[in-house]
Amino acid sequence: MAEPRCGVSDEGSQQIWAKRVNIIFTARSSAPMAPWRRRKRSAVRADKWYKRHLAYRIENWPSHLSLGSLRLAVNAAFQLWSNVSGLVFQEAPEGPADIRLAFYEGDHNDGASNAFDGPGGALAHAFLPRRGEAHFDMAERWTLNGHKGHNLFMVMAHEIGHTLGLEHSPVRHALMSPYYRKLGRSLVVSWDDILAVQQLYGKPPGDRPVRLPGEVLHAALQEWEFMDVLNRRQSNGLPLYCQSGLFDAITGDQNGTIAVFRGSVYWTVSADGVVSGPLPLRQSWSDLPVAIEAAAFSPLDAKWFFFKGKRMWRYSGRVLDPGFPKQSVELGLPRHPDCAFYYAPLGHMVLFKGSRYFVLNLQTLLQEPYYPRRLKDWTGVPQGTNGVLSRPDGRLYLFREQQYWRFDPLKVRVTRVGQWAKELSWIGCGEGPQSNNIL
Numbered sequence: 001m002a003e004p005r006c007g008v009s010d011e012g013s014q015q016i017w018a019k020r021v022n023i024i025f026t027a028r029s030s031a032p033m034a035p036w037r038r039r040k041r042s043a044v045r046a047d048k049w050y051k052r053h054l055a056y057r058i059e060n061w062p063s064h065l066s067l068g069s070l071r072l073a074v075n076a077a078f079q080l081w082s083n084v085s086g087l088v089f090q091e092a093p094e095g096p097a098d099i100r101l102a103f104y105e106g107d108h109n110d111g112a113s114n115a116f117d118g119p120g121g122a123l124a125h126a127f128l129p130r131r132g133e134a135h136f137d138m139a140e141r142w143t144l145n146g147h148k149g150h151n152l153f154m155v156m157a158h159e160i161g162h163t164l165g166l167e168h169s170p171v172r173h174a175l176m177s178p179y180y181r182k183l184g185r186s187l188v189v190s191w192d193d194i195l196a197v198q199q200l201y202g203k204p205p206g207d208r209p210v211r212l213p214g215e216v217l218h219a220a221l222q223e224w225e226f227m228d229v230l231n232r233r234q235s236n237g238l239p240l241y242c243q244s245g246l247f248d249a250i251t252g253d254q255n256g257t258i259a260v261f262r263g264s265v266y267w268t269v270s271a272d273g274v275v276s277g278p279l280p281l282r283q284s285w286s287d288l289p290v291a292i293e294a295a296a297f298s299p300l301d302a303k304w305f306f307f308k309g310k311r312m313w314r315y316s317g318r319v320l321d322p323g324f325p326k327q328s329v330e331l332g333l334p335r336h337p338d339c340a341f342y343y344a345p346l347g348h349m350v351l352f353k354g355s356r357y358f359v360l361n362l363q364t365l366l367q368e369p370y371y372p373r374r375l376k377d378w379t380g381v382p383q384g385t386n387g388v389l390s391r392p393d394g395r396l397y398l399f400r401e402q403q404y405w406r407f408d409p410l411k412v413r414v415t416r417v418g419q420w421a422k423e424l425s426w427i428g429c430g431e432g433p434q435s436n437n438i439l
Contacts, residue, residue, distance in 0.1 A: 006178050008125050008162055048165040048200040049098065049129045053088045057097035062142055064244030065152070073144050074101065077157040080175075081164060083210035084194045086202035099163045101156070103138040110135065123180065124155050126162035134159035141246065141401070143263070148248045148293060148386060151183050166196050239267050239275055242421050242429035245402035249295040249339065250387030254302060258389065258427065263291050269428035287320045288313060295387075296340040296349055298362055305349065310335045332367030333358055341388035341396070345409050355383055380414025381405060397424070 056078065061070050071091070078089040107115040114125055116137040126134035136142070136159070141149035154175075161176050169176040174190040204210075241247040241260050249261040256271035266284070267277030282288055285306065294307040304315040311325040312333065328335055334353040343350045348368060349360040356372040375383060382405065385398040396407040399420060406416040421429045 006122065006124060006158060006162075006168070006180065008168065008178075047129070052086050052201065053090070054098040055090050055092035055096065056099040056101065057092050059100055059102035062103060062138060064246050065142060065144065069144055070152075073153045074156055077153055077160055080157050080189055081160060081197055083204065084189055085197045085200075085204060087164070087197075097132075099132040099134070099160070101134050101136070101159075103136045105138045108135065123150055124159050126159040128162060129165050132163050134163055149246075150180070154183050154188075155180050157188065161193070161197070164197060165200050166193075169193065169196065238430065239277065239428060241267065242427075245419075245421055247399075248386060249292055250389060250399060251295045251297045251341065252389050253297045254299050256392070259295065259297075260428070261292055261295055267428065269426070273426060273428060275428040284318055285313070285315055285320070286318075287325075294337045294340040294351070296342055298342050298349065300342070300347075300362055303362075305340060307337050307340055307351075326365070331360060331365055332371075333360060334372075338383070339385050339387050339398075341390065343396075343409075344390065344394065350388075352381075352383075352385055352388075377412075378407065378414075379412060381407060 056074070058067075058070065058074060061067060075091065081087060082089055105116055105118075110125070114135075116122070116135075116139065118137070118139040119141065122137070123140055124134065124136040134156075136152075136155065142152040143149035144152055158175055158180060166176050168178040169190075169192045171177065171190055171192040173181060173186065174192045175181070175188060176193055176196065239260075241262050247260050247262045250258065252258045258269040260267045260269065261281065264281050265278035266281050267275055267279070269275050281292070282290070285304070288306055289308050292306045292308045296305045297303070298305065302316070303321070304317075306313040306315075307328070310328050312328055312331065313325045314321045328337075333351060334356075337351045337353045337358075340349060340351045342348075342362075346359060349362055351358045351360065352375065353372075355375050357375055357378070358372045359368040360366070361368050375381060381398055382400060385400045385405070387399045389397045389399075391397060394409055395415075396409065397420075398405045398407060402419050402421065404418055404420040404424065405414045406418075407413070408415045418424075420427055
């Protein structure tokens with residue numbers, strides 16, 4: 001239940017799926033049952049739309065996503081269903097729309113059971129045909145490129161399925177599974193998704209469904225986001241990570257240059273505050289995946305470390321070291337770490353993951369004995385930080401979303417909390433210093 005989950009109830013899903021499978025093996029018609037035999041449904045729900053051309057509208061969207069990129073992702077999500085059915089979709093920015101997509105926080109007049117609960121839990125929910133609405137939690141960290149956060153394209157495609165009348169599927173890798181899946185290399189819509197939508201709306205013209213693999217869509221989303229980065233930088237001169245308050249990882253080298261990573265690009269901030277970028281990540285470190293989850297620099301040997309999923313990469317400058325990438329489990333490290341950084345008092349690398357932290361010996365590349373330990377050793381440090389910087393005075397700055405925590409290694413606790421884009425001028429966002437003190 002801790003997995004990212006759709007907020008729509010599973011009631012009736014198993015029975016509907018069983019009937020669908022029965023039709024496959026018995027070759028019975030999928031025509032509607034007689035009125036006196038049909039399963040009773042509530043008055044606000046309907047089995048399907050009784051037309052094939054549907055209009056949709058985006059009511060609002062998170063500020064860290066541009067409308068241009070969001071519209072492309074939404075269009076692609078609707079196109080998935082159009083490719084395998086007899087439906088046609090058209091955006092209607094103004095005027096009446098059959099399907100409306102909106103972002104909300106907390107209670108938004110859908111009933112207490114449908115109130116959004118902030119990061120984690122249910123990410124979205126939708127209503128079956130006639131009402132035609134899909135709601136998404138504004139407080140979640142939405143992404144279009146599959147890096148840290150929840151892939152809005154996949155969640156959007158799932159919820160659109162509900163607005164078309166599809167209930168949840170027990171097929172593990174189906175798009176309509178109650179647990180949101182990640183955008184991988186496999187086909188986005190499964191055989192069960194196709195069968196479900198075609199039972200309601202028939203097959204596409206020509207009877208030749210188009211089933212796009214995830215890697216094709218991933219590449220398209222990556223390109224859209226990269227163009228978004230360039231366009232938004234040109235709009236006001238600030239790098240995108242400053243405008244949105246979001247990045248995936250951050251680290252600094254021996255010269256005091258900071259590297260900020262987001263999706264397929266990164267920026268550098270020199271010791272005197274000059275920002276360069278965005279630069280393509282794989283142009284500098286060619287063997288990396290399209291996005292990373294954690295990055296760290298070791299001043300001991302001037303090595304760069306990158307983490308994604310279950311693997312770790314180590315570079316000498318821009319050259320991948322022999323024998324890398326390595327499997328994290330072989331080193332005693334967790335998959336999908338929150339962040340990584342070199343910690344001078346220990347002389348080793350530290351990784352945070354959830355409520356625990358791990359210590360990696362950089363000489364042996366093995367986890368130090370007696371670890372992992374509980375994160376509470378770092379008094380005041382929250383879970384889920386996505387980057388750590390060590391400053392010349394020895395203090396650490398930990399980042400999560402728009403906030404930072406300053407940690408004093410001598411006092412072994414957090415001594416200050418604030419908003420990094422507004423208060424830390426050395427991070428490249430051009431604002432003056434202000435802060436909140438902690439006693």
